[in-house]
C-alpha cells in the first residue's frame with residue numbers, strides 16, 4: 001500500500017480500482033458494462049469522503065447522466081464542474097473511441113449550455129476501464145500497465161477540448177492527451193513544471209495561481225485550467241490581448257474576476273469557462289447535501305445528482321514533485 005495518502009486520495013484510488021475490476025470482469029465475460037454502473041462504483045467507494053445526492057432514484061432518466069461535482073476546501077473555497085460520464089469503446093478493428101455527440105451533437109451543446117447556467121465548467125469523465133478491458137491502451141510501454149495507465153481508468157477531460165468536433169477516434173486520442181486521472185486532480189501528480197502561458201496580460205494573482213503549487217479546491221481548478229492552457233498553446237490562433245470582464249453574470253463570490261479574453265479556435269473563452277467554477281464559498285445546495293438536507297428541486301430538474309468532495313486541510317500546497325510510484329494494487 002502506498003504511503004502518505006490523504007483520505008481523499010485513498011478514496012479515489014479505491015474507486016478507480018473498483019471500476020477497473022468491474023470492467024475487466026465484464027470484458028472477460030464478453031459482456032458490456034454501463035457508465036451508470038461505473039459512476040455508482042465511484043460513489044460507493046468514495047463515500048463518506050464524497051457526500052452525494054442522487055436525484056434519479058433508480059428511474060429511467062431522461063436528463064442524461066450529468067452529475068454536478070464540487071470540491072470543497074476547509075476554508076470554504078470551492079470548485080464545481082458539470083460532469084458527463086462517457087465510456088471508452090472499441091471498433092471491430094480495435095480502434096479506441098469516445099462517442100460524445102449523441103443526437104447529432106445536441107447532447108454536446110446541451111452539456112455546455114447547462115454548465116453555463118450552473119456557472120461551472122463542463123467535463124467528461126471518460127471511463128477508460130481497467131487494463132483488461134482496454135487491453136493496455138493507451139500504454140505504449142512493454143509490457144503495458146504502468147501506474148499512470150491504471151489511474152487513467154477514470155479520466156477527466158475538459159469538454160472544451162472537444163470543441164472542434166473531433167471524430168470518436170480522435171476524441172479518444174484527445175482524452176489521452178488532455179485528460180487527467182480523476183484521482184490526480186487532488187494530488188501532486190497534476191503538477192508539471194512548465195506551462196506554455198498564453199501571450200496575454202495576466203493579473204498577478206491569476207498568474208501566480210497558474211504557475212505555483214495550489215491547495216484544496218484551487219488545486220483542482222488549476223489542474224483543469226492547465227489542461228486547457230496546454231490545449232490552447234497547440235492552436236495557431238492569435239492571442240486575444242484584451243482583458244475583458246464577461247458581460248454576463250459575474251458573481252461576487254468568484255475567486256478570479258479579472259480574466260483574459262483569450263479564446264480557443266472556436267471562440268470559447270476558456271479562462272471564463274473554467275474559473276467561473278472557482279468560488280470563495282460553496283453554493284447553498286452544497287451545504288444542504290453535506291448536512292443531509294434535501295437540495296432544491298430546480299437543481300434536481302437539471303442534473304442527475306450532486307457529489308461533494310470534502311478536501312482535507314493540508315495547510316500548505318504539496319511540493320511540486322512526483323511522488324514515488326505506487327506498489328501493485330491491494
Ligand SMILES: [Zn+2]
Nearest residue numbers: 139145146149
Ligand atoms: Zn502505462
